[in-house]
Amino acid sequence: MEARKPSPTFCPKCGGSFVAFDRERMTLVGYGVVRGHVHDDNCLLRGYMCAVGHMTAISRRRRARCCDWRGKEDCECHPYKKCEEWPDVVVVTGKTVL
Numbered sequence: 001m002e003a004r005k006p007s008p009t010f011c012p013k014c015g016g017s018f019v020a021f022d023r024e025r026m027t028l029v030g031y032g033v034v035r036g037h038v039h040d041d042n043c044l045l046r047g048y049m050c051a052v053g054h055m056t057a058i059s060r061r062r063r064a065r066c067c068d069w070r071g072k073e074d075c076e077c078h079p080y081k082k083c084e085e086w087p088d089v090v091v092v093t094g095k096t097v098l
Contacts, residue, residue, distance in 0.1 A: 007058045007083035011050035017090040018048040018056075027077060039064055041071040045078060048087060060086055 010017060027043045044060045061082035062071030074081050 005080055007080040007087070008056060009087045011048075011052070011054050012056060013054040014050060014052050016050040016052055016054075018087055019051050019090050020049045021086075021089055022047040022049075035067075037064060037066050039069050039071075043075060043077050043082075046086065048089070058083060058087065060084070 023046075025045045027045075029042055031038065031040045031042065041062055044062065046058055046060075048056045048058055050056075057078045058080065059075075059078045059082045061073060061084055063069065071082070
């Protein structure tokens, strides 16, 4: 299998900043409880849009709150490796970029 590219922090089609994202979605694969807490490796996905209107699906890597467990870095449900944190979004109001 070909190595996947890291999640983009800018639009992969035009290089522009992301200006919006849609709601967070999650896959629904069952995961069990480990040592009293959940290691849930379902994919968290968001669709990001640049100012031109290009859409890009990005997934964030899961982690447990009470231990150093990290979810898998890669899977087949999106085109890029998972990011550690969601990309920044530039807020656009009229023609002013904040």
